[in-house]
Amino acid sequence: MLNYIWAGLMVLSVVFGICNGRMSEVSAAIMSGGGKAVELTLGLLGAMCFWGGIMNVADKAGVTARISRLISPITKRIFKGMDPKSAPAKAISMNITANLLGLGNAATPLGLKAMREMQRENKVPERATKHMIFFVVLNTASIQLIPTTVAVLRGNYGAASPMDILPAVWITSIVSLTAGLVTAWLLGRFERKK
Numbered sequence: 001m002l003n004y005i006w007a008g009l010m011v012l013s014v015v016f017g018i019c020n021g022r023m024s025e026v027s028a029a030i031m032s033g034g035g036k037a038v039e040l041t042l043g044l045l046g047a048m049c050f051w052g053g054i055m056n057v058a059d060k061a062g063v064t065a066r067i068s069r070l071i072s073p074i075t076k077r078i079f080k081g082m083d084p085k086s087a088p089a090k091a092i093s094m095n096i097t098a099n100l101l102g103l104g105n106a107a108t109p110l111g112l113k114a115m116r117e118m119q120r121e122n123k124v125p126e127r128a129t130k131h132m133i134f135f136v137v138l139n140t141a142s143i144q145l146i147p148t149t150v151a152v153l154r155g156n157y158g159a160a161s162p163m164d165i166l167p168a169v170w171i172t173s174i175v176s177l178t179a180g181l182v183t184a185w186l187l188g189r190f191e192r193k194k
Helices: 002-019 023-060 063-070 072-078 087-100 104-120 130-141 148-156 166-193
Strands: none
Touching: 002 023, 023 063, 023 087, 023 104, 023 148, 063 087, 072 087, 087 104, 087 130, 104 130, 130 166
8 A cells, every 4th residue: 555655646746747847856856865765774774784683693692581571571461361481472572672772673573573473373363363453552652762763863864962852752652652552452342342
């Protein structure tokens, strides 16, 4: 669906550029936008590779199991009935850790792994489990203690203090997570009453 939206926006830009006689400006924007996209990607690549590697080393060194135990009081409440030593619980823990560090792109493969592991244990494969739904909400809200990716972007674009957004990030993360989890819980209760 997103591909259609992007394609539609590009087509509309060209059409409006032609209609307004500003096709040369549209062409210039396309060329400079492509260059800026490459710069942005390369700017983020170093930080993402570093933190993705750190997460991989942490997993192989057994830090995953320790982190899983450390945050188990929280995950036990959200994912009631899930074994904290199971493969899905470990993948969820690493995803949460990556999100806490503000590494959304490093968290994505870990989130996909967690969903695959939960799907293996799903007794009704065509329907998402309660754990899957709560995980999607948790992953999407992504509480961030250190917004690494955003700080790198802000630094690349000249922010004097890239981390001065911390209070706003913490507040919005907590509010969005709380709202998402409460909504999922309420909808789950409503579904069970049907």
